[in-house]
Amino acid sequence: MMATVALVAMLGVVWLAATYRENGSRAILLPDQVMTLLPDPKPLTAFAFADHENRVFDLSHLKGKWSFLFFGYTHCPDVCPTTLATLARAHESMAKSPAGAKDVQFVFISVDPNRDTAGKLRQYVTYFDTSFLGVTGDDAQLAKLAGQLGAVYQLAITPGMENYPVYHTAAVFLVDPRARYHAVFAPPLDAEGISKRFEVLRELEGPRAT
């Protein structure tokens, strides 16, 4: 009973948020600003990456599952490991929820293909969570997906400089099982903030999103 009341209350919050339009912007903010829902989920178009086992990872791999996408690079001492550790905890929490996490995948998209080879990506992402997937592609392919999500990145490559800085969007993007950009989580991220909201959203969207 308590759980039902809590769920209805949370759905209420999402519903309220979903009916609120801010200055005609299509993106909608929840009152707590953790998750922004797109009122009209945006179908993504083709891109082609390779995953950390050198298999193709393209648009079709975003279908049939909810996908959490994060852009980063492995030579990143602060934001990337912090985010991946947070996503690993969120995943753990989702896996314990009644609906489980079988329909969820977490994808780390490296914007630094020069340094992030498949082997390096595999070592890196699976350290945080054995189910995580690391993918990357050339600049044109990265730009195709990033552009659709509003993600930006910039590599300040300097010849002879091994540890060149990389700037990247630190948000986590949520793509629904119909490969539509559905929501975005803005930093600072916390595991429970992500998993709780996702569970409500999945419940709400369940039949429509698949």
Add this chain to the structure above:
Amino acid sequence: MSRRYLVGMILALTAIAAATEEAGVSVRDAWVRETPPGIAMTAGYMVLQNKTSRSQVLVAARSSGFETVTIHRTVAKQGMTGMEHASKIELLPNASLLFAPGGYHLMLLNPKRPLRAGDRVDITLEFRGGLVLPVAYEVRK
């Protein structure tokens, strides 16, 4: 009063002042993130406390356990996050400064050996005016 006596007195007073400040500047909850396999960099975090009545300026950090230690800050600009070098950080009197993920951190490059949770890392913080503060950081996953 001889000049030598005066110099001696000033040195003694400076030493007392430095000792007092040493006691007043402290660090708690110091930790370093474990290095993921194949990754030769990580970050250090802490709460830096200045309980003295003067501003203290952190100017450098060093450790024999890494090739370089730099004071960095993660910043957001034009929708992106990146890191910038903080050449000095002023700590106001009786104030604390948080070094935490997504903000200020010690960028630790090329550790001499991989860092595993439970290890200890020694890093010395250097402040303007000669104050040095050795700090033990716990490696955490």
